[in-house]
Amino acid sequence: MSTDRSLAEALADHIAASGDLRSPEWRRAVLDVPRHEFLRDGFFRRTDEGHVTGWEPVLPDDPTWLPACYANASLVTQIAGGIVPRDIEGRIFRQPTSSSTMPGLVVRMLEELGVEDGMRVLEIGSGTGYSTGLLSHRLGDELVTSVEVDPAVSGRARAALGRIGHHPRMVIGDGLQGHREGAPYDRLIATCGVLRIPVAWLEQVKPGGRILATVGGWLYASELACLTVHEDGTAAGRLLGGEVSFMLARPHTPPPLGVLPDFAREGTERECTVPGDALTDWTARFVAQLAVPGAQRFSLMDGDGDMDVLLDVHGESWAGLRNEKGRWIVREGGPEPLWRRIEDALLRWGRDGAPALGSFTVGVSAEGGQTVSWPSSAG
Structure with missing residues (x-):
């Protein structure tokens, strides 16, 4: 048995043990679609220096490359909107802009998508093409359409798919607009995050069809x-x-x-009803961004210590939070009291028993209005 085949079997066993891989069809896809072919241009390995995150290239001549391709881990494949591993030597200190998603998550999503033979699927975000390859293996190339906004990323995905004998429809364009030419689809799956589900997706999926996408916000939950x-x-x-x-x-x-703004001097100050470190909890942060969807969060360091900041650029509102000897103090400015809105939402969520995210429901109107809610203890 070849090394890559044995690595693929180990990966499939690992994903199955986690409960994410449940069906024989997707197991065959994991075994037959070689992930390393989608990483021939290498990936970036994270390297931290103090408080700074850097990235260094790992190419196929590196002995760690092949085993890493079959680890159940996401691998960064592009930095700063266009830099790939072969472009640099040493380290780069910029933000990742494309990656090969953790195989276990890819498979979990495909299982949740609930595809059946003969279904047409629209994929938003081709990435390396690995998930496109799994879909093509399961359904056949003619039933798979993948949209990618970055021409270079799409080109590399197309080449990798071709190397393993798959030729689905690869479209370069804005995935938020879907691909009307191939509609209607039975299923739509997005491998990028969105703030809200686009109307175009609703219009291009058949009634009774399914959309699977990651919904989030600028607080990154x-x-x-x-x-x-x-x-x-x-x-x-x-x-x-x-x-x-x-x-x-x-x-x-x-x-x-x-x-x-001058977070230390502008606005008005008060003691917090909810402590500032509440947002370290993922679910609490998700609830918070429902309350302040336009806010971003970052930290500032000055002579008085660290300050956790929320800023709504468009709404011109902000909140700065400090821990002063165990007491959380907030200073808020602008037309909307951001931290007050977060406190109100978190207290209401707490009164309802702090339900887990798996109990939250999502509704999208035909015009694109989106609501996310959790079960209320009041019924």
Whole structure:
């Protein structure tokens, strides 16, 4: 047995043991679709220096490359919107912009998608093409369409798929607009995060069809949402839980912070009702971003210590939080009291028993309005 085949079997066994791989069809796909072929251009390995995150290239001539290709881990494949591993030597200190998703998560999503023979699937975000290859293996090339906004990323995915004998429809374009030419689809799956489900997706999926996408926000807590499209053009479903994170679709990324207010002196100050470290909890942070969807979060360091900051660039509201000898103090400015809104949402969620994200429901109107709610203790 070849090394890569034995590695693929070990990967399949690992994903099955976790409960994410449940069906023989997807197991065959994991065994037959070689992940390393989608990583021939290498990947970036994370290296931390103090508080700074860097990335160094790992290429196929590195002995760690092949085993890493079959680890159940996400692998960064592009930095800063266009830099790939073969472009650099040493380290780079910029943000990742494309990756090969953790295989266990890919398989979990494909299992949750609930495809059956003969179904047409639209994939949003081709990435390396690995998930496209799994779909093509399961359904056949002619039933799979994959949309990718980055021409270079799409080209590499197409080449990798060709190397293993798959030729699905690969489209370069804005995945948030779907691909009307191939509609209607039975299933739609997105491998990028979105702030809200686009209307175009609802319009291109058949009534009774399913949409699986990661819904999140600028506080970077996100979850898989599984929605069913209805005859009236709406969609409804639930979050699946599990703290799933994808890079946001580029049009949904947050705006630049711009000129910052004087967080230490402007606004008004008070003691917090909810401590500032509440947002270290994933679910609490998800609830918070429902309350302040336009807010971004970052830290500032000055002579008085660290400050946790929330800033809504468009709304011009902000909140700065400090821990002073065990007491959390917030200073808020602008037209909307951001931390007050977060406190109100978190206290209401707590009164309802702090339900887990897997119990949250999602509804999308035909016009694109989106609601996310949790079960209330009041019924």
